[in-house]
Amino acid sequence: MSLFRYKVLLLVLFFLRSIPSIALVKPPEFDDSKKYISAHAGGVIKFKGHYFLYGENRSDHEQGVSIYQSSNISNWKYKGLALDINDVNKFGKGDYFVERPKIIYNKKYDDFVMWFHVEEKNQGYKAALVGVARSKNILGPYSLVSISRINKLFRPINGNLVGERKANLINRRDFASGQMSRDIGVFIDDDDKGYLISTTEDNATIAISQMGDDYTSLTGKYIRVQPGRYEEAPVMFKIQGKYYLITSGTTGWKPNGATLYESNKVFGAWKRLGSPIISKDPHDIKTTFHSQGSNVFKYNGILIFMADNWNTNNLAKSRYIWKLVQLDSSGKPRIYE
Ligand code: DGJ
Numbered sequence: 001m002s003l004f005r006y007k008v009l010l011l012v013l014f015f016l017r018s019i020p021s022i023a024l025v026k027p028p029e030f031d032d033s034k035k036y037i038s039a040h041a042g043g044v045i046k047f048k049g050h051y052f053l054y055g056e057n058r059s060d061h062e063q064g065v066s067i068y069q070s071s072n073i074s075n076w077k078y079k080g081l082a083l084d085i086n087d088v089n090k091f092g093k094g095d096y097f098v099e100r101p102k103i104i105y106n107k108k109y110d111d112f113v114m115w116f117h118v119e120e121k122n123q124g125y126k127a128a129l130v131g132v133a134r135s136k137n138i139l140g141p142y143s144l145v146s147i148s149r150i151n152k153l154f155r156p157i158n159g160n161l162v163g164e165r166k167a168n169l170i171n172r173r174d175f176a177s178g179q180m181s182r183d184i185g186v187f188i189d190d191d192d193k194g195y196l197i198s199t200t201e202d203n204a205t206i207a208i209s210q211m212g213d214d215y216t217s218l219t220g221k222y223i224r225v226q227p228g229r230y231e232e233a234p235v236m237f238k239i240q241g242k243y244y245l246i247t248s249g250t251t252g253w254k255p256n257g258a259t260l261y262e263s264n265k266v267f268g269a270w271k272r273l274g275s276p277i278i279s280k281d282p283h284d285i286k287t288t289f290h291s292q293g294s295n296v297f298k299y300n301g302i303l304i305f306m307a308d309n310w311n312t313n314n315l316a317k318s319r320y321i322w323k324l325v326q327l328d329s330s331g332k333p334r335i336y337e
């Protein structure tokens with residue numbers, strides 16, 4: 001083979017290597033036994049060369065949190081319930097359901113911690129609690145650590161006087177009982193500090209709260225982001241030293257337009273950058289590709305935005321949307337068609 005042909009072959013191989021990884025970014029649909037994957041509003045975590053997809057198990061009533069394993073994010077094997085709702089009920093002595101679970105790995109203690117939104121059945125999301133469970137095994141079972149409101153008796157770093165009056169009043173009202181926490185996200189910074197991001201103050205505000213070093217509790221250090229803008233489904237990530245947040249609006253299970261925020265510090269001033277969606281179709285921008293964000297994860301150097309395409313008639317039939325996050329010409333992350 002001539003040197004020229006050899007170089008052309010190398011180039012072709014290089015492109016073939018990068019194309020499949022993009023082509024592989026398909027949202028999950030069926031597991032290896034041809035069953036619909038039921039892992040809503042969760043995330044993907046990589047550990048020891050394997051990917052683990054987890055989320056709300058809505059296949060047959062609310063059962064808790066299901067988990068799937070894959071080596072390539074295409075073929076998923078069901079590994080059972082990581083968190084069983086019966087264990088949550090037993091621990092909290094109530095009749096609960098859980099939403100938006102998030103699993104993080106704690107390097108220092110070499111264990112996994114799961115955070116999740118906890119509500120009492122038929123109580124209209126009034127409880128607004130957050131649950132924490134931990135396990136030595138990524139697949140679980142996770143043992144309950146706590147179910148509670150957040151930041152009880154702690155004042156926000158940026159105060160509760162700036163922002164919408166109603167949101168401020170709720171923050172002051174809940175100072176003694178603990179702040180509400182509905183939709184959640186989690187974020188681990190490069191210095192290993194963990195953060196819980198919650199929809200709080202009756203959905204008016206996003207709170208970012210610092211976790212203790214074992215990630216199972218909060219330190220009481222928190223800020224309020226955009227009090228009074230009514231956003232939920234917070235997804236936080238970091239690119240090239242900058243912090244980003246993507247949120248949805250608050251229209252229940254119906255899709256709406258996402259918002260992107262940027263900050264130089266976790267506890268800094270979060271700046272609103274508008275919609276993160278890039279598409280020729282304005283409907284994609286208005287509806288976030290007909291979905292609501294749940295997480296971002298890295299796969300072969302590519303950042304993937306995971307979202308839920310809720311089926312409002314039958315939540316068990318909800319599907320998933322996965323899209324690439326890439327930097328636009330001004331260096332801001334955008335979610336592409
Ligand atoms: C939208 C949230 O993002 C979901 O997680 C869920 O709590 C629904 N609201 C309930 O209406």
